Every structure is written in structure tokens, then in C-alpha cells.
Amino acid sequence: MIDLRLLREDPDRVRASQRARGEDVDVVDALLSADERRRSSSVRFDELRSEQKVLGKQIPKAQGDERAELLARASELAAAVKAADAEQDKAAEEAQSLLLRLGNVVHPDVPVGGEEDFAVLETVGTPRDFAAEGFEPKDHLELGQLLGAIDVERAAKVSGSRFYYLTGVGALLELALVNAAIAQATEAGFIPMLTPALVKPRAMEGTGFLGQAAENVYHLERDDFYLVGTSEVPLAGYHMDEILDADRLPLRYAGFSPCFRREAGTYGKDTRGIFRVHQFDKVEMFSYVAPEDAEAEHKRLLDWEKQWLTGLGLPFQVIDVATGDLGASASRKFDCEAWIPTQGKYRELTSASNCDEFQARRLSIRIRGERGTRPLATLNGTLCAVPRTIVALLENHQLADGSVRVPEVLRPYLGGRELLEPVAK
């Protein structure tokens, strides 16, 4: 959630942010008035309650008629206090629910617009020229099937569309990717974490996934658990309701977990292969930093992602995601998009978001230091979302006969293999 003080002092900035996101601007004024009502009702309650306490102290000392009179007055006051309390609760609840509907205030440099209005910040590497090499590239699914690495037919039988088995070398490839990613993160000072995939509503709400994104979240009705779409959720929730010593920062965690996504509203999109699936594994970087360090940390997360993709030998571009395509929590988001030869375009592989204090306020995570007790900033960035990374690896490193060259960083985790070769049918 955003800072209510900012809202009161500079509502125009919040209105502009909502407008840029393409979201409801009227919430801002509704919230301002709800906040006003909340404060006035709380003042009324405070006064009555104060009076009640003063009166209450006189009762045990009083005798006879005086006591009876005090009791009568106290009884009236008690009713008034109760009513004021209820009114205060109602106003606070209204303000809170409006507050939760507001997205984070967008960073001023973010390009305004929808999904297509991103800005390309840089391009790294060059896509291969398959025509010059003299063969037509196969897509990842065809390659995966030749290698005995991916089985989507049987997954459809067992679980339906958008599911997959990684088999044989495919399974080994995931484990190698995960190990290499965790190794890079650990090297950079991240603490490796294996996290819960089922979380309570509070964690989901706190990370900002129950607003616009709610339709993409699996919910277990009977137990009121949510299946996380990313380990960002349990990693953000990890320090929920805590006050951390300022000098413990930055705190960096590398989470590895399954991720579940309903992919509502994507019917017909990316239906072939494993580019868009309901369940996948991911290594995610997550940082807790002081608010003034958030922008620098955002750049660092991006650098680690670039290091990772560069190591895998993938050509990619970095984009500054437009206002309309940011999640509710992010003030700014950098995506790395890898070149997918058979699609002839760059597709999202990783995503680094700066959430500033937005999640920390919702989850009540603060730091205590020289500047007092205040919310901290949280940031997250993908290191390796497995299926998409496999898609990019297979397609970009394929040879004419359907073999796939293994990038050097992965070889130690694949028993030194340099080449994945088609299996005999």
C-alpha cells in the first residue's frame, strides 16, 4: 500500500499514477474522504473513551448517592463509547479496503501506456542467422521430443493442457539450470531458500496478488490456501510483522519453488510446448533494502539477470515495462526478453520489479535505525524460470541434426556433457 501521508499531501501524484496504470482514479478521492472520516471518528472515540476512563477511576472511591449517580453516567458513557468504537471500526475498514485497491505509485521514468509501449533499454548478443547456416530451426517442442526431454501428450492425458513432463535429459537439464542458478546467486551473497508453495491469504494479499492478478491465482477453497505463482510470495512473507535492524540490510534470498498460474484469459496464446504452463519451477531473487537503496538494488538485480542470460549464451533485450503492464506492487519493472528463433521475436524470460515500500507496508515489515522505525523496500527478480529458459536454450543452441549445444556454465551440472543428442525412437 502507499503512504497515506503522500496521498494527503500530494493526491495529484497518486491520481496521475492510477491514470497511467489505466486504473480507477476515483478511488483516490473516495479514499481521501474515507480517511477524513476515519480520523474524525477516531478523535470522537478517543475523547469519549478518555472521559470514560476518568469517570471509571472515581467510582471505587465514591459512596452512596454519589456512587449511584456516577454509575448512571458511566452507563450512558459506556453506550456512547461502544457506538463511537463501532463507527471508528467501520470508517477504518472502509479506508483500509480502498487503500488496498490502490496500486503502487509508478516511477516517473516508466513509459506510459499499455503492453506494447515498453521502452527497449539495451540489446545483448545477436540472434543466429539460421538461413546463413543453411538450415531451418526447429521449435523447442520438436527439439524436446527429439531429445526425449519433453512430453506434453502424456501430460495432457494426466493433467490437461499447459502441463508437461520433463523426461530424461530434460529432467537433468532442469536440475542443472537450478543448480547453476543457485550457485550464481549464492556466489553473489544470496541465501538459498526452499519455500512453501501454499500460503495463507495474508501473504497473498500482502504481496499484491489478490487485486487485478487474482484471476490468475489458484485457491484451495476448503483450506483457504493459495498456490503461489512465484516464491516472491513466501519470501516477502518471511519477515512479515517484523522490525529488522537497519544494519542487517541488504537481506538477499534466492528462493526455489514450484509456481502455479491459472493463465486465465490466455486461451489460444502460446498453446504449443512449454512456454506458457500452469506449473513450473523457478529460482527467484528477493531483496530487502532501505528505501533509498531500492533503485540501485533494482539495477543490481537486473545485472544479475543479465549475467545469467549472458552465461547461457542467449541473445536478449532489456525492456522498461510500460505503466499499464506493471503489477499492482511494482513502481517499475525491467524484463529481459530472450530471442526465440522460431517465433522471430523476443519473449519474456525474466522480470525484475521494484516494489519500494508497497509490499512492506501491507506486510508490516519495518527497519529500525538512525532514522527511526520505517518501512523498508522489497524487490524481486527472476533468475531462472525453468521452462522458458529451456525453450530459449533449445532453440538458440540447436544444430542442424537436432542436437543442442550445452552452454559452458551448465556443463559441470550435466556431468560435463557438451551436447544433447536426439535419442533413437
Place this chain on the structure above:
RNA sequence: GGAGGCUUCGCCUAGUCUGGUCUAUGGCGCCGCACUGCUAAUGCGGUUUGGGCUAACCGCCCAUCCCGGGUUCAAAUCCCGGAGCCUCCGCCA
């Protein structure tokens, strides 16, 4: 799934039976000041979190004793419901 115990302001802890004097005790830690030629020791003061009043500071008010209800003029304290932790039993990895 069943039975019992526990949960107090960073940590430990008193208080709960018997409601008001709890504005929550004490120790540790931490911060400030004083004193001692250093460290230490000692003394004094401060030290939950959130909201609000105020131009701001000082100050003051309200809430907060795991959470939510209830009883009462009044709840850390009594009653009901729930959560978490621990122990035992059952079942299962």
C-alpha cells in the same frame, strides 16, 4: 483426529485464582547523561508498536498484555470462539 499445558512492551519474567491502586513488575540488553586520567564498575534517566491533536518542538490523548467476540460503570485478569507453540496418544510419510 483426541487430551493437556503455554502465549505479557527486543529476550527472560511478575501480575491472572480474588476485575479498579496495571499509567503492567523486575532482570538482561540497548541509548543518553553524570562520575572515575582508559576499559570496567557505579548512579540517574530513557527504552513496545500503531493512530491522533499541534505550523513545528515540547507535550498531551487513544488503542495495544496472541487474535476475535461477550459480561461489566470498569477486563492482562471473568466467559465463549479461534490461532500459534509445546507434551502425550492415534494415524501417516
